[in-house]
Amino acid sequence: MIRYECLQLLASKMSNQLVVTSQSGQRIEWSHLSRHEGNLLVGMMGCAIGVATGLALALPHRKVIALDSDGSVLLSLFNLATLGNLQPKNLVVYVFDNGVYSGSRISYPTATAGNTDLAAMARGAGIKNAQTIRDFEEFKKAGVDALIRNELGFFVCKVEESLMHREIPRPNTDLAENKYTFVRYLERTEEKAIAFVGRG
């Protein structure tokens, strides 16, 4: 399965969802595929699921999506236990698992290339709808279906290592610029002021 194709399909389904990406290839690919103001491109690994969880809890009526990677989830495994207990019904996590630390440029294996099964760990942590998706047909069904279900979803999407993110343009927005675009979008769509945003 190719990550870019999965993201392309997800991008075609976006309307008012909020999308949080971690720092890895999918951040670049997603920013290339979607210019939506509800995208928050978090600049480092291991933080996207936490930020997405906070958004999902703060805005329980909005669908929140986390786009993450195997290396990133392995950095923050405690998120699984917390999600397994909080069960935010409006959160869907897609983990694009290529089994390597691709960004390192030496593509050494992550633990998921060995014995580690992130979906099994997520189920063990209490996330009921946690599954591994191994082909695009399955992604089109279970992965896309999760967008309309009112249930926490955790999908480990087994993808080939791809270097496409090195060939397409990187996002041309600064982190702060992206953050303010995101919160202004929320202010507008939620019709409420966010306390820290400057006004005059």
Added chain:
Amino acid sequence: MKDELARRLVQSLKAAGINFVTYLPETRLSQIVPLIRDDPDMELIPVANESEAITIAAGATLGGKQAAVYMENTGIYTSCYSLLTVGKQLGVPLLLVIAYLGGVPDLRNSFLYATIGKHSIPVLNGLGVDHTLLEDGDKLEVKIKDAVRAANSLRAPYALLFAGEFSE
């Protein structure tokens, strides 16, 4: 901490607009947890690690909540990465309510905590996280409001370190 001081602490957080608290409990300030849990205007979120206490609170802040993180000062060490990347680099205001174990003003200090306490303020300084030490309930409401205002103005975490009477 005396029950009355715990009540004042929670009321002061509420008066400063705090309505979302992530936490990992510890020994000095833990009386605040049931008070926050029972307050209908405050959301209390248990976490497994202080690092995600920061990221979850940051997400809630971006979603419009006024968030605080309650932790022991050992949590400063485990959350350094999140404090730096999400708190400082992305620039998200958070109030850090930190039980300051092992510092000189910790009334229950011992060999178990002293090393942890000794390095807490230097680490906060190294991260560039501004902070205030509170040793008693004098002007508590004002100090907490000031800290929340500072966090929002700086778009960054601001730490309140609680010791002295808070560590009784």
